[in-house]
Amino acid sequence: MAVLVEIRDVSKVYERGRQKVEVLHHVNLDIAEGDFLALMGPSGSGKTTLLNLIGGLDSPTDGSITIGGERIDRLGEGALAKWRAANVGFIFQFYNLLPMLSAQKNVELPLLLTHLSGAQRRQNAAIALQLVGLADRASHKPTELSGGQQQRVAIARAIVSDPRFLVCDEPTGDLDRQSAEEVLGLLQMLNREHGKTIIMVTHDPRAAEHARQTLHLDKGTLVEEQQGLAVGH
Amino acid sequence: MKYLHLVIAALTRRKARTAFTLVSIIAAFLLFGLLNAVRVAFSGGSDTLAGNERLVVASRFSIMTGLPQSLQARIAAIPGVKAVGHQNWFGGVYQDPKNFVLSFAVDENYLDTNPDIVLTPEQRKAFAETRDGALVGKALAERYGWKVGQKVPLISQIFPRKDGDMTWPFTIVGIYDVTPDAPNGADQMFFLHWKYFDEGNQYGQHEVGWYVVQLSDPADADRVAQAIDALSANSDHETKTQTANAFNASFAKQLGNIGLIVTAIVGAVFFTLILLTGNTMAQAVRERIPELAVLKTIGFSNRSVLGLVLAEAVLMLLVGGILGMLLATAVVPALGKGSGGMIQLPQLGIRDWIEGLVLMILIGVVVGVLPALRGMRLRIVDALAGR
Numbered sequence: 001m002a003v004l005v006e007i008r009d010v011s012k013v014y015e016r017g018r019q020k021v022e023v024l025h026h027v028n029l030d031i032a033e034g035d036f037l038a039l040m041g042p043s044g045s046g047k048t049t050l051l052n053l054i055g056g057l058d059s060p061t062d063g064s065i066t067i068g069g070e071r072i073d074r075l076g077e078g079a080l081a082k083w084r085a086a087n088v089g090f091i092f093q094f095y096n097l098l099p100m101l102s103a104q105k106n107v108e109l110p111l112l113l114t115h116l117s118g119a120q121r122r123q124n125a126a127i128a129l130q131l132v133g134l135a136d137r138a139s140h141k142p143t144e145l146s147g148g149q150q151q152r153v154a155i156a157r158a159i160v161s162d163p164r165f166l167v168c169d170e171p172t173g174d175l176d177r178q179s180a181e182e183v184l185g186l187l188q189m190l191n192r193e194h195g196k197t198i199i200m201v202t203h204d205p206r207a208a209e210h211a212r213q214t215l216h217l218d219k220g221t222l223v224e225e226q227q228g229l230a231v232g233h
Numbered sequence: 234m235k236y237l238h239l240v241i242a243a244l245t246r247r248k249a250r251t252a253f254t255l256v257s258i259i260a261a262f263l264l265f266g267l268l269n270a271v272r273v274a275f276s277g278g279s280d281t282l283a284g285n286e287r288l289v290v291a292s293r294f295s296i297m298t299g300l301p302q303s304l305q306a307r308i309a310a311i312p313g314v315k316a317v318g319h320q321n322w323f324g325g326v327y328q329d330p331k332n333f334v335l336s337f338a339v340d341e342n343y344l345d346t347n348p349d350i351v352l353t354p355e356q357r358k359a360f361a362e363t364r365d366g367a368l369v370g371k372a373l374a375e376r377y378g379w380k381v382g383q384k385v386p387l388i389s390q391i392f393p394r395k396d397g398d399m400t401w402p403f404t405i406v407g408i409y410d411v412t413p414d415a416p417n418g419a420d421q422m423f424f425l426h427w428k429y430f431d432e433g434n435q436y437g438q439h440e441v442g443w444y445v446v447q448l449s450d451p452a453d454a455d456r457v458a459q460a461i462d463a464l465s466a467n468s469d470h471e472t473k474t475q476t477a478n479a480f481n482a483s484f485a486k487q488l489g490n491i492g493l494i495v496t497a498i499v500g501a502v503f504f505t506l507i508l509l510t511g512n513t514m515a516q517a518v519r520e521r522i523p524e525l526a527v528l529k530t531i532g533f534s535n536r537s538v539l540g541l542v543l544a545e546a547v548l549m550l551l552v553g554g555i556l557g558m559l560l561a562t563a564v565v566p567a568l569g570k571g572s573g574g575m576i577q578l579p580q581l582g583i584r585d586w587i588e589g590l591v592l593m594i595l596i597g598v599v600v601g602v603l604p605a606l607r608g609m610r611l612r613i614v615d616a617l618a619g620r
Contacts, residue, residue: 058614096617113531
């Protein structure tokens with residue numbers, strides 16, 4: 001499988017007042033196209049920071065991040081925003097839907113950044129909602145949906161613009177077991193049947209079991225490799 | 234336009250707060266509309282005389298200072314003058330001080346100088362022949378249910394009769410109509426005989442309040458005005474000839490600098506509005522920082538976020554402002570009617586609307602710019618983490 005994400009010697013240092021905190025320490029990682037990777041580790045290990053760097057939400061202090069052949073660590077803020085819109089789907093622990101918009105309108109949000117017409121946006125959003133099994137809830141506001149349903153709307157929003165990969169930050173962290181299984185099953189389906197590359201941060205070993213492989217981070221360093229498809233150095 | 238639903242969604246997120254803010258914007262622009270009308274009404278229009286077919290000749294020193302009646306014949310002799318009439322302020326009320334009646338003592342010629350009045354020859358003849366006769370506007374007659382032939386007492390608030398009584402009896406001899414293009418309130422006036430007034434009041438000094446001059450050719454206005462003022466130059470009754478609008482404005486100017494007062498009030502209202510709306514916008518954006526972070530996460534640019542928040546503020550100002558000015562448009566004629574013609578405010582014109590719209594956009598940008606910059610500059614990872 002071709003490599004989608006190449007992380008080379010990446011460090012991330014945050015400044016907290018006069019203190020400098022190194023959250024990631026010379027991380028090297030390749031993620032193959034079509035992979036489903038779980039990143040695990042204790043709180044403060046740097047897994048969300050690594051996810052943010054891969055998703056283009058933050059920039060590394062040192063090192064390089066190449067995704068699909070493009071050095072995203074060199075992109076400016078505006079270019080990075082365009083790159084995110086075209087390449088990444090985001091799924092958060094607390095869904096982060098806009099409360100005043102219906103499920104349909106929430107899913108349409110990323111399509112506002114495209115040149116699609118209103119009718120095409122509606123059609124694509126309807127297809128995405130159908131894929132996550134919520135076609136009948138299109139007009140519902142987030143507050144009218146359960147946690148699991150909200151997360152499925154968030155997944156529909158993440159995939160509606162057909163991004164190259166999905167980054168998921170604790171996507172089941174706020175869900176009960178059954179809803180979590182539904183969401184994980186959905187992610188698995190997107191990975192296996194639609195070939196979506198998925199990078200997921202989780203605390204939950206049972207969630208990680210749905211991934212093709214799991215990497216562990218500790219104190220900003222990759223410490224373990226499982227199942228061998230992703231390569232941590 | 235494809236982002237409009239996002240702007241509307243943001244505004245309707247807290248309906249009560251948006252409603253209260255809108256009410257304050259509506260009130261501010263209602264005041265702006267009304268006060269602007271007041272300012273225009275009191276500004277008296279252009280000083281240019283040319284093009285006006287009616288001129289008003291009053292004392293140069295004060296409107297309250299009378300002019301000699303003898304001046305009438307001398308003005309009438311000036312080439313280009315078609316008719317000269319005169320008026321005195323009577324200041325009457327009907328039955329109760331709150332029933333103010335816009336009443337003037339006029340001579341017979343006055344009717345030739347006022348093209349707004351539509352009167353039958355019979356009514357005009359009756360007015361000429363009846364010493365205590367009065368001509369009343371149709372709207373005024375309808376207001377009090379007056380009929381031709383009815384005896385109507387008016388109480389003058391200024392002029393007592395010779396016996397000291399302030400009540401003057403009149404007989405209505407005609408109810409006049411007005412032309413379609415007559416100004417607001419033209420059909421709410423009460424005209425009485427100047428002779429009846431002059432001979433009957435304690436202060437009668439054969440003086441008139443002011444002259445109204447009808448010109449043969451409006452293009453002669455400047456020349457005729459200069460000739461009229463030259464008649465009284467260096468006398469104790471020097472005159473100032475001006476347009477009817479300018480004359481009306483000089484009445485109001487006795488109250489003070491209306492333009493400055495209006496500007497000060499409007500300035501204070503808008504300053505308060507900026508503080509209030511600015512605070513509301515800041516609070517609204519503060520609450521929505523995670524949502525703005527989500528928009529940026531999925532690819533909205535900094536400029537888009539800035540534009541969304543600014544559009545939200547400008548839209549709120551535009552909706553409230555336009556409603557406020559529409560309300561002012563409805564209130565202006567109602568004020569004229571309700572005041573019995575005493576308050577004659579011009580309807581809001583295109584210039585008022587342009588000024589209003591510019592103010593709405595300007596205030597929207599002022600109150601939206603700081604919250605918009607905050608939204609634009611937020612760091613996604615910090616905002617999503619609630620930092």
